[in-house]
Amino acid sequence: xxxxxxNCLVIAGLSLYFEDGHDDLDDFGFDDYxxxxxxxxxxxxxxxxxxxxxxxxxxxxxxxxxNVFNRQIVARGLLDVLREFSDNExxxxxxxxxxxxxxxxxxxxxxxxxxEQIPNIAxxxxxxxxxxxxAFSRYLVPIVVRYLTDPNxxxxxxxxxxxxxxxxxxxxxxxxxxxxxxxVLLDLTEPSSDDDYKIEAVAIMCKVVTMLSKDTxxxxxxxxxxxxxxxxxLFQVRKVCAANFGEFCSIVGQxxxxxxLMPKFFDLCSDSLWGIRKACAxxxxxxxxxxxxxxxxxxxxxxxxxxISDQSRWVRQAxxxxxxxxxxxxxxxxxxxxxxxxxxxxxxxxxxxSDSGCSLNSLNCSDISSCHTERTITHTPPNxxxxxxxxxxxxSTADSExxxxxxxxxxxxxxxxxxxxxxxxxxxxxxxxxxxxxTKEAEQTDENxxxxxxxxxxxxxxxxxxxxxxxxxxxxxQKVLDCLQPHMDDPDVQAQVQVLSAALKAAQLDxxxxxxxxxxxxxxxxxxxTENGADSPSAxxxxxxxxxxxxxxxxxxxxxxxxxxxxxxxxxxDQYLSMxxxxxxxxxxxxxxxxxxxxxxGVALTLGRQxxxxxxxxxxxxxxxxxxxxxxxxxxxxHELAVILGDQLTAADLVxxxxxxxxxxxxxxxGVLKHLYDFLKLLHADKRREYLYQLxxxxxxxxxxxxxxxxxxxxxxxLIIELYSHYDVYDYLREIALTLCSDKVSEVRxxxxxxxxxxxxxxxxxGADDLGLNFINELTVRFCHCPKWVGRQAFAFICQAxxxxxxxxxxxxxxHLLPSLLSLSSDPVANVRVLVAKALRQSVFxxxxxxxxxxxxxxxxxxxxxxxxxxx
Numbered sequence: 033x034x035x036x037x038x039n040c041l042v043i044a045g046l047s048l049y050f051e052d053g054h055d056d057l058d059d060f061g062f063d064d065y066x067x068x069x070x071x072x073x074x075x076x077x078x079x080x081x082x083x084x085x086x087x088x089x090x091x092x093x094x095x096x097x098x099n100v101f102n103r104q105i106v107a108r109g110l111l112d113v114l115r116e117f118s119d120n121e122x123x124x125x126x127x128x129x130x131x132x133x134x135x136x137x138x139x140x141x142x143x144x145x146x147x148e149q150i151p152n153i154a155x156x157x158x159x160x161x162x163x164x165x166x167a168f169s170r171y172l173v174p175i176v177v178r179y180l181t182d183p184n185x186x187x188x189x190x191x192x193x194x195x196x197x198x199x200x201x202x203x204x205x206x207x208x209x210x211x212x213x214x215x216v217l218l219d220l221t222e223p224s225s226d227d228d229y230k231i232e233a234v235a236i237m238c239k240v241v242t243m244l245s246k247d248t249x250x251x252x253x254x255x256x257x258x259x260x261x262x263x264x265x266l267f268q269v270r271k272v273c274a275a276n277f278g279e280f281c282s283i284v285g286q287x288x289x290x291x292x293l294m295p296k297f298f299d300l301c302s303d304s305l306w307g308i309r310k311a312c313a314x315x316x317x318x319x320x321x322x323x324x325x326x327x328x329x330x331x332x333x334x335x336x337x338x339x340i341s342d343q344s345r346w347v348r349q350a351x352x353x354x355x356x357x358x359x360x361x362x363x364x365x366x367x368x369x370x371x372x373x374x375x376x377x378x379x380x381x382x383x384x385x386s387d388s389g390c391s392l393n394s395l396n397c398s399d400i401s402s403c404h405t406e407r408t409i410t411h412t413p414p415n416x417x418x419x420x421x422x423x424x425x426x427x428s429t430a431d432s433e434x435x436x437x438x439x440x441x442x443x444x445x446x447x448x449x450x451x452x453x454x455x456x457x458x459x460x461x462x463x464x465x466x467x468x469x470x471t472k473e474a475e476q477t478d479e480n481x482x483x484x485x486x487x488x489x490x491x492x493x494x495x496x497x498x499x500x501x502x503x504x505x506x507x508x509x510q511k512v513l514d515c516l517q518p519h520m521d522d523p524d525v526q527a528q529v530q531v532l533s534a535a536l537k538a539a540q541l542d543x544x545x546x547x548x549x550x551x552x553x554x555x556x557x558x559x560x561x562t563e564n565g566a567d568s569p570s571a572x573x574x575x576x577x578x579x580x581x582x583x584x585x586x587x588x589x590x591x592x593x594x595x596x597x598x599x600x601x602x603x604x605x606d607q608y609l610s611m612x613x614x615x616x617x618x619x620x621x622x623x624x625x626x627x628x629x630x631x632x633x634g635v636a637l638t639l640g641r642q643x644x645x646x647x648x649x650x651x652x653x654x655x656x657x658x659x660x661x662x663x664x665x666x667x668x669x670x671h672e673l674a675v676i677l678g679d680q681l682t683a684a685d686l687v688x689x690x691x692x693x694x695x696x697x698x699x700x701x702x703g704v705l706k707h708l709y710d711f712l713k714l715l716h717a718d719k720r721r722e723y724l725y726q727l728x729x730x731x732x733x734x735x736x737x738x739x740x741x742x743x744x745x746x747x748x749x750x751l752i753i754e755l756y757s758h759y760d761v762y763d764y765l766r767e768i769a770l771t772l773c774s775d776k777v778s779e780v781r782x783x784x785x786x787x788x789x790x791x792x793x794x795x796x797x798x799g800a801d802d803l804g805l806n807f808i809n810e811l812t813v814r815f816c817h818c819p820k821w822v823g824r825q826a827f828a829f830i831c832q833a834x835x836x837x838x839x840x841x842x843x844x845x846x847x848h849l850l851p852s853l854l855s856l857s858s859d860p861v862a863n864v865r866v867l868v869a870k871a872l873r874q875s876v877f878x879x880x881x882x883x884x885x886x887x888x889x890x891x892x893x894x895x896x897x898x899x900x901x902x903x904x
Contacts, residue, residue, distance in 0.1 A: 087116070088126055095130055100139050107134065107145035111152050118160060128171045135175040140184035147179055147190040151197040158203055165205060173208050177216050180236075181229065192236050199243040209244060214252045221256055231268045234260055238276035241283055249283045254292065261296040267305050274300045274311035278318025289322040294331070301335055306344035313339045313350040317357040328361060333601040340607050349621045355608050356631020362600045363638040370637060370676060597643040605646060608635060612653045629654045629665040633672045641677050648685060655689045660697050667693045667703030671710035683719055694726060698734045698741060705730060705744050709751035720755060724764040727752075731771065739777035746772050746783040753790055758798040761791060766807060770814060773826050785829045786837075793839040804840065808848045816852040821861040828856060828867035835871060 085093065091113060094102045106113070110131060117123040131153075137143055150172055157164045176198070179191035195213070198204050204213070217240075219225070220233030237257070241249050257280055263269040277297060281289045297319060301312045316336060320328050336358055339351040370380055513533065597605065610616060611628035621627070632654070636647055651673075654662055670690055674682040690711065693704045704711070712720050730745045749765055756765075769791055772784035788811070795804040815827035831853045834840060856868050 088123060091127070091130060095134055100142065103134070103137060103139065103142045104145050107142055107149065110146070110149045111156060114153060114156060124161075128167060132171050132175070135178070140182075140187055143179065143182065143184070143187045144190050147175070147187060147194050150176060150194045151201070151203075154198060154203045155201065158201075168203065169205065169208055173204065173212055177212050180216055180233075181220065185228075188232060192232065195236065196239055196243075199240055206245065206248065209240075210248055210252065213240070214248070218252070218256055221260060227266060231266065231272070234269050234272045238272060238279065241276070242279050244283075246283055246285065249280070250288060254280070254284055254288065258292055258296055261300060267308065270300065270303060271305070271308050271311055274303075274308045275315065277312065278315035278322075281319050281322035284322075286322055286324060289319070290324065290327055293319075294323070294327070298335065301339060306342070306347050309339060309342060309344065309347045310350045313347060313354050316351075316354050317361055320358055320361040325362070325364075329601060332358075333604060337603050337607070345620065348619075349624075352607075352611060352616070352620055352624055353627045355604070355611070356628070356635050359600055359604055359608060360631070360634035360638050363634075367599070368637055368640045368676075597639055597646050599639050599643060605639075609646075609650050612650055612657075623659075623661070625654060625657055625659065625662045626665055629657075629662050630669075632666070633669045633676065636673055637676050641681060644677055644681055644685070651685075652689070655692065660699055663693065663696060663700045664703050667696070667700050668706065670704065671707040671714070674711055674714045679714060679716060682714060683716070687715070687719065694729065698738060701730070702741060702744065705741070705748060708748045709755070712752065712755055721760065724756065724760055727764060727768060731768065739775070739780055742772060742775060742777075742780045743783055746780065746787050750783075750787050750790055753794050758795050758800045758803065761794050762800070762803045762807070766791060766810075770810070773815070773830070774823065781826060782829070785826065785833045788830050789833040789837050789839045792834055793837065796840045796844065801844070804844065805848060812849075812852050816856065821859070821864055824856055824859060824861070824864045825867050828853065828864060828871050832867065832871035 091106070095106045097103055110127075114124070114127055117127050131146070134146055135143065137146070154168055154172060157168055161167060176191055176195055179187050180195070182188050182191065195204075199209075217233050217237045220229045221237065222230075225233070237253060241253060244253075257273065260269050261273045261277075263273075273296075277293070277300065281293055284293070297312065300308055303309055303312075313336075316332070316339075320332050323332065336351065336355075339347055340355065342348050342351065608628070611624050616624050628650070632647065632651060636644065639646055651666070655666055657663060666689070670686060670693070674686055677686065690704065693700055712723060727745075727749070731742065733741050745768075749768065753761055753765065769784060769787045773781055773788060775781050775784065792804060792807065795801075795807065811827065811830065815823045815830070818824050818827075831845075831849055834845060834849065853868060853871060856864055857872075859865055859868070
């Protein structure tokens with residue numbers, strides 16, 4: 033709250049008290065103001081009175097008065113006092129010295145009032161005094177530091193809050209923090225310190241650490257923090273340390289975290305108090321972000337599993353809520369192919385080309401599809417039917433769209449777009465002006481040329497990498513077998529083991545390391561996974577390996593591969609997928625499915641689109657959850673998931689769910705609506721056009737008073753305009769826009785006026801003048817000639833928006849819209865005439881000054897003198 037307002041309120045409440053036997057009331061000069069805050073000046077006591085004292089003498093008198101209320105009012109008014117004396121350097125120093133002496137007041141309420149004003153005083157000095165650092169360090173910092181150890185609890189709390197505000201504003205220098213503040217915090221956290229002081233000091237130390245430099249934290253506070261994590265006497269200290277453990281890790285970095293903090297974190301995660309273990313689970317993601325991938329996988333993962341299986345339900349609940357966030361720390365942009373920009377947008381990482389030496393030595397190498405380039409869809413002219421293709425947008429090419437295939441020589445052949453840009457990978461490439469004859473001759477003379485791929489140098493042979501891929505596949509199968517051994521009592525597990533054993537045996541027989549092949553063995557082709565994760569061996573491979581095909585029941589193979597991946601520890605993924613189990617809602621958290629849905633995009637990003645098969649069933653289960661909050665969470669993030677999966681998986685797996693959300697409750701539909709543009713722009717043009725027929729459905733809501741739903745629709749339509757041709761805009765968006773312009777809620781109407789003006793811009797920018805004229809005629813009939821004044825006012829609003837945004841050529845406006853606008857200048861409703869005047873204030877009257885001058889006379893007759901004068 034404004035300190036001046038606070039002072040007024042307090043003084044207004046004290047007036048009655050002063051009337052009861054206090055002679056100092058007249059000296060303060062408050063008797064003329066009554067109990068109202070208006071007009072009260074907090075520095076009224078500085079005005080000349082009957083004591084013949086100077087303003088500084090009067091300040092001294094009341095700052096050290098025997099009346100405690102006098103001292104309180106002076107403390108509250110210190111900021112105004114400094115403003116009064118800031119022009120004179122000597123007076124300013126005198127006031128600051130008075131403040132320093134007042135800080136030693138024996139009354140706790142006076143000290144607390146003084147401390148509340150310190151941040152305001154510091155900001156004033158910072159803005160108005162050139163020597164702020166010296167004055168602040170000399171007079172105010174010592175007060176803040178001393179009050180951290182004040183015997184009164186209220187004063188200490190006020191000092192702690194003031195210290196945090198000063199740090200947030202960057203008003204305390206590094207030197208003062210290291211020489212004045214940190215030593216006090218270290219003294220208060222000594223083993224022999226008072227318990228109350230110690231607990232408070234630990235809390236304030238953990239809060240200030242995020243505002244200090246890494247060197248200061250590492251050299252001054254980190255050793256003491258490690259000691260406090262092991263405080264055996266006060267569990268409150270360990271709990272504060274556990275709650276703020278992530279902040280310390282993020283500040284000191286990976287080396288100090290792994291060397292000094294990790295042992296303490298393990299101890300806290302196994303603490304006897306469940307509250308401390310719960311705090312560790314809540315900060316697990318920040319700790320994980322400060323460690324190396326090896327430590328994250330080998331040490332933190334087992335530790336997190338122990339928290340998920342903790343005996344305390346509250347710990348398990350916190351662990352499951354943090355599970356998705358912890359999994360997201362395994363994400364690697366080099367494998368996921370996506371990264372977050374500073375503004376939060378999810379973009380595709382520029383992939384390496386085939387000449388950069390990418391090796392396929394891992395199953396998690398995006399399945400050989402990580403070497404592709406970005407694709408940009410550019411403007412193209414209208415088709416033969418006059419319908420233009422989508423306007424510019426940036427689309428990330430899905431891995432499956434690249435269609436990386438292997439030819440007979442194991443050469444990687446990526447599909448590339450042709451027609452929108454030209455590849456010139458060699459210096460001797462012909463120009464784009466080559467005719468068909470020259471192109472045909474070039475194909476015959478240059479073996480590197482292809483009419484589809486243009487010129488490119490031969491790609492390296494990757495047969496060795498394929499053999500390595502096969503070997504690694506056998507290792508992964510063996511790992512799965514080892515995991516299944518303890519569960520052999522389950523008949524389903526026995527069947528899976530039999531299938532995997534047959535696969536492993538066949539792979540070993542085909543392995544080049546086999547020393548005793550007595551007869552030619554059926555050749556095993558390396559298994560490539562499609563984007564949905566299912567194995568897709570070629571038909572030729574199946575024909576050449578009938579034995580293996582017979583021993584692999586398809587459904588069992590699919591069930592084996594359903595959760596198979598090697599990006600994160602399998603236990604973490606299994607625990608995450610179990611969050612949709614109804615039993616978890618009973619034993620852990622009734623909203624566990626909502627937490628699962630909330631973190632699913634992060635988990636999907638971590639696993640990558642090549643492992644979407646691990647999450648597909650879980651996502652479909654969440655999308656049909658009986659709790660609308662779960663479905664709502666998915667609806668709000670489906671556009672981000674579409675970016676992660678790419679357009680092919682989006683069309684196959686997300687579009688059906690998206691369509692289901694469109695027919696859901698309004699609480700779910702709003703999530704889809706808020707990001708409708710973001711989702712539609714990721715779809716192919718033909719699939720995107722299907723939703724034109726469904727936009728009208730957003731006009732119908734469960735509650736007609738839910739006007740924000742229609743407001744959001746108008747905002748999305750403004751963005752969606754660029755995704756469709758001007759024909760589609762006219763056929764489908766025009767009627768929705770006109771309906772929204774007649775909405776009962778003014779906020780909806782105002783945003784709809786902008787939508788209509790942009791529709792005009794789209795039509796005229798595409799040269800569809802005939803459609804624009806039809807739109808103008810419909811607009812005139814519906815609004816300009818509307819019997820209700822609100823409709824006529826809407827017409828004036830739209831004309832004003834069209835002029836302001838320059839949405840159509842002024843010749844078109846003056847010929848088709850201006851006459852109707854001028855006809856409203858004599859409208860019987862004043863609100864309509866006001867809007868006409870505002871619209872005419874624009875550049876319209878430059879083209880038709882004679883007509884406008886006549887209208888100005890008419891408007892003046894109705895009393896709009898001020899508006900007409902501004903127009904003239």
